[in-house]
Amino acid sequence: MGRNRARVGVSLLALAVIGAAAGDVVAADRTVLMEYFNATT
């Protein structure tokens, strides 16, 4: 039982490391530029 708990802990740690590494390569959130050419009517 204790060994299983340790394995779960290690697995969660591994996921956290993977997640952190993935976070490094996730691009910045984009804001889109929209230019709307118009005129009053």
Next chain:
Amino acid sequence: MRYVVTPFVDDTYPDDVAFLAIHLSDGYQSAFGNARRTAYYPGTMYIPDALVDAGILHYVGYPGNPPAQWTSMVDTRLAVPTDVTIEILPQRLNETQWVFTADVCMEPTGTPRSMGINLAWTVDDYPTGYAYIYRKTLRGGYGPEIVDLIPGECVQVDATFTFSSVELDRWTGVEIVAWAQTPASGWGEAYQAATLSMNVFEDGFESGDLSGWSSVQP
């Protein structure tokens, strides 16, 4: 009331779209807006004409209601990763003048390249007295200032804007826009944009102007 620009920017993309309504030849044009228009010519000379991310996508005509012709372009671009971030930092010089700094950074995994940095400002619900409500009308701007960005580093571009009664009387509707695009204006690609609403400076607290405050408590 009819909107010449539907409220889609606020309703659907409250933090994801930097919108400039560039008026042409109607008395509400600006030198900066005219320069943007000229840079896109030839290729566009229509009214209305919506260009997304400096011409990556383009739609001539009214987008309908709901504005699916516009939202499809925005959704397409939002799905494209970017390696650039922008933050706009304001500094009040006096009653009418502000300096806005675009802090443009490249992610550590980015691709080094030159960019044209632009800053501009808009006034919402202006002009008035027409059958339509005009949203986020461009009033002026600065750029492009060409900078070289390398991964993990930032550059700052300053623009000093002088506001008139048009802005001061509609202060909560004033918005600053900054963006980074291919170095030359005209048909290209915008890599990132950012907005800053002057609404947050309405009470003068952030700017240090406490003249409108009756008391200040710690």
